[in-house]
Amino acid sequence: MSKLWLGELMLGGVFCSISCWAQMPGFSQMPGEKVDGEVALDRALRTSSLTFEGKPFHAVMEIGTAGTDYSGRVEVWWVDATKYRLLVESPKFSQEKVVNGDQVSEEDQGDYYPRWLENFVLAVLDPVPMAKNFRGRGGAVMLGPQITRSCLQRDDRPGGITDQLTWGSVCFSGSEPHLSSVQTMNVYMEYKDWKKFNKKQIARTYSTDVLDYKPVEGRLITLEETKKPDEAMFTVSGMTSVGQRISTAFVSTLKEESLVEQAPAIEWPSVREGKTEGYMIVYARTDRTGQVRESAKHNSDQPGLESFGMEAALRYKFKPLMVNGVPQQMEMPLVLHFTSRLDDPLPILTADQMKKQMRDCE
Amino acid sequence: MNEMPRGTPTRIVKVSVNEDGKLTGEGTVPNAVGSNPVAAIRSLEGCSFLPYLINGKATYYHGYVEMWAR
Numbered sequence: 001m002s003k004l005w006l007g008e009l010m011l012g013g014v015f016c017s018i019s020c021w022a023q024m025p026g027f028s029q030m031p032g033e034k035v036d037g038e039v040a041l042d043r044a045l046r047t048s049s050l051t052f053e054g055k056p057f058h059a060v061m062e063i064g065t066a067g068t069d070y071s072g073r074v075e076v077w078w079v080d081a082t083k084y085r086l087l088v089e090s091p092k093f094s095q096e097k098v099v100n101g102d103q104v105s106e107e108d109q110g111d112y113y114p115r116w117l118e119n120f121v122l123a124v125l126d127p128v129p130m131a132k133n134f135r136g137r138g139g140a141v142m143l144g145p146q147i148t149r150s151c152l153q154r155d156d157r158p159g160g161i162t163d164q165l166t167w168g169s170v171c172f173s174g175s176e177p178h179l180s181s182v183q184t185m186n187v188y189m190e191y192k193d194w195k196k197f198n199k200k201q202i203a204r205t206y207s208t209d210v211l212d213y214k215p216v217e218g219r220l221i222t223l224e225e226t227k228k229p230d231e232a233m234f235t236v237s238g239m240t241s242v243g244q245r246i247s248t249a250f251v252s253t254l255k256e257e258s259l260v261e262q263a264p265a266i267e268w269p270s271v272r273e274g275k276t277e278g279y280m281i282v283y284a285r286t287d288r289t290g291q292v293r294e295s296a297k298h299n300s301d302q303p304g305l306e307s308f309g310m311e312a313a314l315r316y317k318f319k320p321l322m323v324n325g326v327p328q329q330m331e332m333p334l335v336l337h338f339t340s341r342l343d344d345p346l347p348i349l350t351a352d353q354m355k356k357q358m359r360d361c362e
Numbered sequence: 363m364n365e366m367p368r369g370t371p372t373r374i375v376k377v378s379v380n381e382d383g384k385l386t387g388e389g390t391v392p393n394a395v396g397s398n399p400v401a402a403i404r405s406l407e408g409c410s411f412l413p414y415l416i417n418g419k420a421t422y423y424h425g426y427v428e429m430w431a432r
Contacts, residue, residue, distance in 0.1 A: 272422070346421070346422055346423055346424060347414060347416065347421065347423045347424070348423070348424045348425065348426075349414065349423060349424065349425030349426070350425070350426060351374065351425075351426045351427065351428045353425065354377075354425040354426060354427050356412070357379070357411050357412045357414060357425065358409055358410075358411055358412075358427070359409070359410045359411070359412065360408065360409060360410045361406070361408065361409040
């Protein structure tokens with residue numbers, strides 16, 4: 001899920017896009033204003049979030065290519081944060097959930113709620129789920145009609161090690177601004193194709209990624225205001241206890257390590273260059289039994305071993321995470337230590353050899 | 363060999379090329395002669411590369427490319 005935003009520029013604790021170069025000496029001035037980070041976040045939510053100071057709506061999102069593993073559909077009838085109906089469908093997991101005050105009914109088909117699918121649900125219901133991590137921290141962003149990317153960044157490094165529980169960035173576009181992307185260890189979503197909806201500008205195209213940064217796209221095909229919500233839609237006929245609902249907790253490496261039940265013996269393959277010993281961080285998500293069901297690349301001292309590490313993570317088994325006596329799904333930064341060897345090293349061609357390899361350079 | 367805008371000093375760029383001959387990365391060599399690494403890298407855009415074969419099999423490879431001004 002990690003992305004290196006090439007072209008971005010560190011500017012006083014704030015990441016800014018190439019277009020922000022216009023704010024720097026030597027470049028022509030581009031219209032923009034320096035805005036407090038928290039103010040920008042609220043403005044972006046007011047503009048781009050259906051549920052932040054939102055009016056009742058009905059939305060349908062289609063995800064991916066029908067028939068593939070990473071495909072599905074999300075349908076939401078929303079009145080307010082305490083009253084909504086949610087339908088989620090995918091090949092291996094479906095959910096029908098009705099929330100009405102403190103009454104909740106939830107019917108799940110499938111034993112595991114995958115991250116990529118939850119990302120799309122969050123994009124509609126709570127596009128910046130970790131917003132609190134960015135509040136009360138100061139910082140500012142440059143916003144303007146021609147500034148296409150300006151980001152709030154949080155990167156706590158206690159003891160020189162990134163705290164993956166708080167690490168993340170929220171990026172804005174334009175002067176309103178739009179919310180253009182959200183990225184944390186466990187959530188990644190890009191927002192595009194904003195169109196007017198009441199007083200808001202709502203994205204119609206959503207993109208997350210899975211495995212080794214493979215994109216999965218969602219398209220909002222229906223978005224309509226609900227003038228008179230049908231109360232019958234929100235009737236909770238049978239309450240579902242907390243213990244019967246699926247929820248997921250994001251846990252630290254320390255917590256995850258205390259819950260390891262079975263760590264696979266990993267026979268790391270050889271590498272052709274780079275480090276032969278080091279660490280990698282893999283995003284891993286378990287079901288309620290503690291079995292890892294989903295993994296994705298995040299960061300590694302040795303990129304050549306990341307795919308292997310991602311596969312190995314799927315063989316980890318943890319003790320179930322119990323919260324108030326109820327097992328929960330877990331997601332985590334899983335740290336893997338690799339030891340490998342150099343074999344069949346990559347050829348390095350001299351300048352003369354390269355002359356024979358190059359074509360069409362005029 | 364590639365050429366850069368007139369007057370640009372000579373520079374050596376290290377490139378990475380995959381099995382299909384696609385440029386996958388480039389970077390300037392520390393302490394190499396020259397002072398315009400961005401121009402050097404940009405001037406590689408549009409180049410194509412042949413796959414490098416070892417025992418008839420294409421392999422990922424690195425290489426050094428010399429750049430100079432006309």
